[in-house]
Amino acid sequence: MKDLKFEQKRSLSRLEAADQLSALADALRHGGSAELELGPGTLSFRVPEELRTEVEVEVSDGEIELEIEFKWPTSQAAPGSDD
Template sequence: MKDLKFEQKRSLSRLEAADQLTALAAALREGGEAELELGPTTLSLRIPDDLRSEVEVEIGDGEIELEIEFKWPTAPIRTAPSRTVAGTEKAAGRKNAAAKPARSGTGTGRNKGTKRSATKTP
């Protein structure tokens, strides 16, 4: 059973159809709590940052049918809290310090097995 179903069928001019799509595009671009005017009716929706879409075109019986469908969950999606930048830098610094070999005092810093660059300097 659906919690709510809104369906509206009516004839529109090409410009009225474009206005409805423009209003829908503005609501999608804005996100959050959006109010979408559909003719004499106003529909209020919570639009998240991520959603799924489906576009379907059917041609038959002398008509073209174009369906554009967007889906998203009704409940907000919770994300895990992110680690702080400072904590990440400390952990990365310890890891990098342990992974780097100590520099020798020979001046070149190049081992016999080290590959040389293919570019030449003039």
């Protein structure tokens, strides 16, 4: 079971998509606490120094799907722990 899941599907203009990605890039660049405006609400989360990433491109049925996924633990590992 997931602790939290947020999913949003909507149509955006190229400019709106670029603004959303730019806000995410700023959050990743600066680390610490990040806030992203997503439609009518704001998503707040912590961004660590190290994270894992996965990029997936799928072409089917006349559409291109690009997924960029970032993963990191919800809490920092204790010093000396094997992670």
